[in-house]
Amino acid sequence: MPDFIEEHAVQIDHGGFKDAVDQLERLIEAEATENELQKHLENHPYILSQQFAHCHHVFTKVALGNQYETDFMCLDIPSSGKEWLGIELECPSKKVITKQGRKTADLEHAIQQIRDWRAWITDNLSYARRSREQNGLGLIDITPRFFGHVIIGRRKNYNNKFDELRRQLMRDELITIHSWDGIVEYARKRANVFSAFSDSFKIIQKQQELITKSEEIHRLKELITELDHAEELISANNKTISILEEQYYEGLVTFGSTLPESLVDKINTLLKTNSPVPAIITLLEEDIPNELPQSLLADYISKIMTKS
Numbered sequence: 001m002p003d004f005i006e007e008h009a010v011q012i013d014h015g016g017f018k019d020a021v022d023q024l025e026r027l028i029e030a031e032a033t034e035n036e037l038q039k040h041l042e043n044h045p046y047i048l049s050q051q052f053a054h055c056h057h058v059f060t061k062v063a064l065g066n067q068y069e070t071d072f073m074c075l076d077i078p079s080s081g082k083e084w085l086g087i088e089l090e091c092p093s094k095k096v097i098t099k100q101g102r103k104t105a106d107l108e109h110a111i112q113q114i115r116d117w118r119a120w121i122t123d124n125l126s127y128a129r130r131s132r133e134q135n136g137l138g139l140i141d142i143t144p145r146f147f148g149h150v151i152i153g154r155r156k157n158y159n160n161k162f163d164e165l166r167r168q169l170m171r172d173e174l175i176t177i178h179s180w181d182g183i184v185e186y187a188r189k190r191a192n193v194f195s196a197f198s199d200s201f202k203i204i205q206k207q208q209e210l211i212t213k214s215e216e217i218h219r220l221k222e223l224i225t226e227l228d229h230a231e232e233l234i235s236a237n238n239k240t241i242s243i244l245e246e247q248y249y250e251g252l253v254t255f256g257s258t259l260p261e262s263l264v265d266k267i268n269t270l271l272k273t274n275s276p277v278p279a280i281i282t283l284l285e286e287d288i289p290n291e292l293p294q295s296l297l298a299d300y301i302s303k304i305m306t307k308s
Contacts, residue, residue: 004131004138005075008057012046012291017191020044021184028154028180031093037180038071038089050190051183052085054078056290062137064120064128068113073139079286082141088113090152092180097162107152107177114148114175121146148175155181193258194291252300259300263287267301277302 013020024040024047032040038060041048045058057075064070072087094106103111121128122144130136158179166177256264266287270280277298281288288294 004133005057005140008059008075010045010049010056010058012050012194013044014194014291016044017046017194018188020047021187021191024187025184028092028184031091034071034089034091037091041072041089047183047187048072048087049074051178051186052076055085062139064117064137065124068117068120070117076147084139084142084146086114086117086146086148088148088150090150092152092154094153095157096153096177097157097159097165101161101165103165107150110150110152111148111169111173111175114150115173118144118146118148145174148173149178150175151178151180151183153179155179249303252304255296256300256304259292259297260289264305267305271301271305277306 020040020043024037024044027036027040042060045060049055049058052074053076055074055076057077059073059075060071062070062073070086071089074085074087076083076085088110090106090110095104096107098104121139121142124137125142125144126136128137128139128142130138131140132138169175169177263284266284267280270283275283280301281294281298285294288297
């Protein structure tokens, strides 16, 4: 039986990330229904997973017995261990604060949803944590007070008084309130990063293909030595390889500019210890994003960072 958690691993569409965010923004501007927004996030789960630092698994509509159903459960896996996140969606058109400075009924309802999920988990903790193979819910290591997130309303309807309320809610109940504008804003930042990755990968891949073809031409040298212009062809080929290697170098530099600063800092620290590149890759395995090819990172370290 396939592993339940890995079945929900998020695959990021590097090239389509921006379009997915644009579509989400249009839905929000059109005051789409909760179901429409739910469907869009189901189709593009990386929009949701990228809101959190170490989230690579998104679960849709997790049934908590016959009583409740979450909109989403996300699994964040930092170095400290598994952290489950319960996500409740509400429409962009819904307000969050009354004129009297209190939470609206819509917001209170959303918060209560998370409280109810937690209460159910508390009463059914063993079943919730048990794997699907053992007839459990499959939420391995979940705790009754998992983090709660409510996505509701628009930023224009938030104010200083509401910010105080949601800070208190985070302190007291570990529930964070997000506006849909905030979700789009952060998703767009992440989309720009992955778009840069995608462009760099395409350029480098094309250059590597051209280099391979050039090397194949070079290997034909012995077959065309009888031709008077063989040396001219080889000379031109060598120039082509030189140009392509320069372009590949430039491509690596472009790729390096998309790396997280924290990852670059850790690599520089390890380089100072004269650690070999394969050892650096192994030591930083947990820090390297899943979508980042380790072979490409190794090439960047050896060709760029060790010479800087």
